[in-house]
Amino acid sequence: xxxxxxxxxxxxxxxxxxxxxxxxxxxxxxxxxxxxxxxxxxxxxxxxxxxxxxxxxxxxxxxxxxxxxxxxxxxxxxxxxxxxxxxxxxxxxxxxxxxxxxxxxxxxxxxxxxxxxxxxxxxxxxxxxxxxxxxxxxxxxxxxxxxxxxxxxxxxxxxxxxxxxxxxxxxxxxxxxxxxxxxxxxxxxxxxxxxxxxxxxxxxxxxxxxxxxxxxxxxxxxxxxxxxxxxxxxxxxxxxxxxxxxxxxxxxxxxxxxxxxxxxxxxxxxxxxxxxxxxxxxxxxxxxxxxxxxxxxxxxxxxxxxxxx
Amino acid sequence: xxxxxxxxxxxxxxxxxxxxxxxxxxxxxxxxxxxxxxxxxxxxxxxxxxxxxxxxxxxxxxxxxxxxxxxxxxxxxxxxxxxxxxxxxxxxxxxxxxxxxxxxxxxxxxxxxxxxxxxxxxxxxxxxxxxxxxxxxxxxxxxxxxxxxxxxxxxxxxxxxxxxxxxxxxxxxxxxxxxxxxxxxxxxxxxxxxxxxxxxxxxxxxxxxxxxxxxxxxxxxxxxxxxxxxxxxxxxxxxxxxxxxxx
Numbered sequence: 001x002x003x004x005x006x007x008x009x010x011x012x013x014x015x016x017x018x019x020x021x022x023x024x025x026x027x028x029x030x031x032x033x034x035x036x037x038x039x040x041x042x043x044x045x046x047x048x049x050x051x052x053x054x055x056x057x058x059x060x061x062x063x064x065x066x067x068x069x070x071x072x073x074x075x076x077x078x079x080x081x082x083x084x085x086x087x088x089x090x091x092x093x094x095x096x097x098x099x100x101x102x103x104x105x106x107x108x109x110x111x112x113x114x115x116x117x118x119x120x121x122x123x124x125x126x127x128x129x130x131x132x133x134x135x136x137x138x139x140x141x142x143x144x145x146x147x148x149x150x151x152x153x154x155x156x157x158x159x160x161x162x163x164x165x166x167x168x169x170x171x172x173x174x175x176x177x178x179x180x181x182x183x184x185x186x187x188x189x190x191x192x193x194x195x196x197x198x199x200x201x202x203x204x205x206x207x208x209x210x211x212x213x214x215x216x217x218x219x220x221x222x223x224x225x226x227x228x229x230x231x232x233x234x235x236x237x238x239x240x241x242x243x244x245x246x247x248x249x250x251x252x253x254x255x256x257x258x259x260x261x262x263x264x265x266x267x268x269x270x271x272x273x274x275x276x277x278x279x280x281x282x283x284x285x286x287x288x289x290x291x292x293x294x295x296x297x298x299x300x301x302x303x304x305x306x307x308x309x
Numbered sequence: 310x311x312x313x314x315x316x317x318x319x320x321x322x323x324x325x326x327x328x329x330x331x332x333x334x335x336x337x338x339x340x341x342x343x344x345x346x347x348x349x350x351x352x353x354x355x356x357x358x359x360x361x362x363x364x365x366x367x368x369x370x371x372x373x374x375x376x377x378x379x380x381x382x383x384x385x386x387x388x389x390x391x392x393x394x395x396x397x398x399x400x401x402x403x404x405x406x407x408x409x410x411x412x413x414x415x416x417x418x419x420x421x422x423x424x425x426x427x428x429x430x431x432x433x434x435x436x437x438x439x440x441x442x443x444x445x446x447x448x449x450x451x452x453x454x455x456x457x458x459x460x461x462x463x464x465x466x467x468x469x470x471x472x473x474x475x476x477x478x479x480x481x482x483x484x485x486x487x488x489x490x491x492x493x494x495x496x497x498x499x500x501x502x503x504x505x506x507x508x509x510x511x512x513x514x515x516x517x518x519x520x521x522x523x524x525x526x527x528x529x530x531x532x533x534x535x536x537x538x539x540x541x542x543x544x545x546x547x548x549x550x551x552x553x554x555x556x
Binding site: 079102146 | 319320323324327331334335397398399401402403404405406407408409555
């Protein structure tokens, strides 16, 4: 089921949290939502889940509009809120049963669904405990189980892996990947590697605006217009190398690497590649070239660059 | 039609059941029942103007003590209902399920009323005992119980509204007690002190005058309308407050 957000704007009093945001998520796509704190991620997700009423703009899920058909939409959405609020005085099974009833799952199916969720989210040993006795990781799983219990078409997960240990993060990621094959998922996170690992598409927002939209590779290409190489040259004088490389036609800038005497970073002019020229220069001077590798722009750098202002 | 009614009532019932269960799980229901039965029992049978003081086979004594006891206990029951959901953030969980705000408020109201019905049902032995002692007016007793239910419903409405105002249960308790006190004695005092149209209007809002006639066995449609409107006003205000807090 597609999610279409059009011109979404939300004010909290005088403060504009989301400013004219428009984007689409196709069925079966996993969208990663990135942005610094206070960028409007959570507000947007709350609006899609039907908890907040947007100041203006429309959100459609499939054929239904969130504000016109809230009940229909809420039946199709599984939502895991940011702080994962749970009834801590209930035990896990009772809580899931309550959520299943509120989602209007047929009474005859509720037990099967609960058992399936216990298996899928992996808290077999914890299922009879009170929620207040659970560790943060297990609480997160219960929150995820609650979001999945009615087998929704659309999943909205606000920072689903906070508080999990590295093993659990990998498990939850795999789980999201697995579920994501047939569902539309929007997930937000601070961990960029996680978004890159799980999501088909990345949306970076800052101060309520979209600043980047595309796959991780597309974002890289868009941000790094110039080729950047890291080379290591042995048996050579440092200054000679810099001078020789700087004199090449295709090279824009040569930089030494701080803690390594033999290494340099070479940035080419836009649209040009200087790999061959660097190799030839080394051969001509009789230097031994032991490393020549392209430097990939890290997602972190792109993120920082886009959200700095 | 029936399907539609079932669809709209079922989440309300689900919420009411969970609330009732959590009252019993957290002991608060037992404490309230013990307090209610203790107070009403003492003042009905042992102390003050009790049944034997009247010398009549009537439950007047019980109705007047229950009236005061419920006035104090209902705010304690309602104070956590909505305030806790706001403070714990679970209101977000509820409102992102296919559940309306009315169903949430309705479910909570229903759970409070169910607990009060249980409390009142446990006083049936009083009725049986008095009926054994003498010639009791069955109609008046029925009417008195009905009056207690109506009055509880009005206070439950007020309590839910107070609970929706802020996330702190103690503040909710005090607010609902303050509003309750206004209905309990405030309007009566104002009405009797000042004459004229203002006084008349104030008397109309006084809960005592509406309850007394019912406790005596007179059911007047205007009393029922009064209690129903106070209840509805409370629930309506609660729903609106919830809307303003979550929009």
